[in-house]
Amino acid sequence: MTIERAQVLNGVVLLALLAVFVFAMGLVQNDYYVKIVMLIGMNVILAVSLTITSGFTGVFSLGQIGFMAIGAYTSALMTIPPAAKPQALLPGLPGWLSNLDLVRSLAGVLSGAGLAAEQAAAIAGPLALVVAALAGALLAAGVAVLVGIPLMRLSGHYVAVATLGFLVIVNAIALNLDSVTRGARGLGSIPALSRIWIVYVFAAITVYAVWRIRSSPFGRAMLAQRENVAAAQAMGVDILRTRLLAFVVGAFFSATAGALWAHMVTAVAPNAFYFIYTVNVIVMIVVGGMGSVTGAVIGAVLLTLIPELLRGLEGGATIGPIKLPLLFGLSNIILAVGFVLVMIYRRTGLMGNRELPLFWPAARTTATPAPPVQAPAPLSSKEVIAPTTDS
């Protein structure tokens, strides 16, 4: 079996598994569980985008949730029905945006195209979410280009502090630009358009895109400059452009996660997208392994589920004869201790730079033995760029 065919087969199997999962989850009735399942998908998107922004490049960004906020606010402003965003309430909105009723106008377009009214109405919701999410993502990507051009020149600590500055700026704008964001009160009346299947389609696209980038020349350039800037530069890697690409792609996908989040929670407020969420996503990718896509996915799943399970303890659970008192913050304490232990004893996280053989069985199992070399073969692009090491 050729590698290509194995990969196609592999992709089909994974997609089928995903479809079965989404279908099974569609049977879940409990609203709480549905939200947890959606939240896992969103956190997968965030963790995988932080993996490309920071894990692949080594440029440590603390500003990612700022892009999530941009996606959430932009998409929310597009889908909130006009009655809930009149000019009187949000005078800063341009007229066309405050009159925009995305869901209804898309339904109108669809039925105009010959669909039955109910069908059009059913498709319009998800379609509106996709359109709004893409709009938010494009805006975030644009902002990422502007912010990234200066910031991606910095390294190490400086970039962490500077991206933290970006997060603070986004938060200050969300808090104070009352005429568009309603400040600390936030925006409400966002239609609940997020569905499990939409979230997982977005998550699958994110994982696939980041995986493809990783094995592309762009991705190898990212890894190469992470390991050794000078060596990568000597090989002709444009460091700024490489880092900027990672930053912008990460911002784009983070913003889609923000849009999905907004249309699940149905309200957005500035403090939802601040330091706490930033740290949560960082913990996910550190636990999963900083340079690993599958690691990020595992980290996102674990770090979404464990806090929900631990939260039960805070309510004063009874274990046998012992009745625990109310302990707010206990779940975060356990997570923080666990995280510090991971940093001390297993700094590479669960996966390090490795990947689960999920996506790459072809490369691992069907690797053909190298043909006997007679003459020095020209170096393939794979060999030219320094291989990454688990560090």
Add this chain to the structure above:
Amino acid sequence: MAFVLQQLINALALGSIYALMAIGLAIIFGILRLINFAHGELLMIGPFFVLVLTLVGVPFGLAVPIAVVLAGIVGIIMERLAYRPLRGAPDVSLLLTSLGVSIFLQNITIMFFGGQSRAFSGPAFLDQRLPVMQNVGISTIDVVIFATAMVLVTLFSLFVTRTMLGISMRASAENLLAAQLIGINIGRVIMVAFIIGAGMASVAGILYGMRIGKIDPLLGFIPLLKAFVATVIGGFGSIPGAVLGAYVLGFLEILLAGSLPSGFTAYRDAIIFALLIVVLLVRPQGILGSGETERV
């Protein structure tokens, strides 16, 4: 004139709180290359210790020094348990660990005290206003803040220039390996750095809590951000730079608050961070920092 004087005192008080934070950040960064995100929690636990001690009947004047010592102990434990095992690890690992420590301390406090803010005040005389001129008064607490900071900064600068331990500390910040090679006990130096950092941060926290009249488990976040900015403006790792940066920041903040049109004053944090990014780009070594920079 009265307005200007009041603003000047405000700026000095604000700058003093940032300076007390920034010194600790700068020495710890200088020695360990660690941006200690948990430093904000060292600021936060100071007033909480005072709160508990005064609740059990310790007079305020005694509660403050005990709280500072307790905060110093927390600093030592923090270093021993979380940072020492990571000695020699990449810088980013240390930074991430400090995020974990920060979350841990915040939530321990939330567990004991809940998330809401609590009223916090010092002795009554601090709330009075000192009459300076006719119908001009400056608040006593601001004067106390500035005076405390000046005393501590002076003591600290005497410590790093006149004592063996202080000189060892500067040597370790200059080059940890070389310091180790000439026989400096860096374990001890690092411990003392954390004691001093934690002590100063807790003093800053107690003063800050009295100034704003309330404390909560997330009290440390904003001063931490400001102290970051101050250390960056002054030059990462440079102690005089950190103090200078802190006062520059204090003045800048008050200046922005006074001069921006009314709709924009709320944006002053955003403006300050935008400025920070500009400083990082134009002069990443800060005002007084040494030449070492990493950029592409």
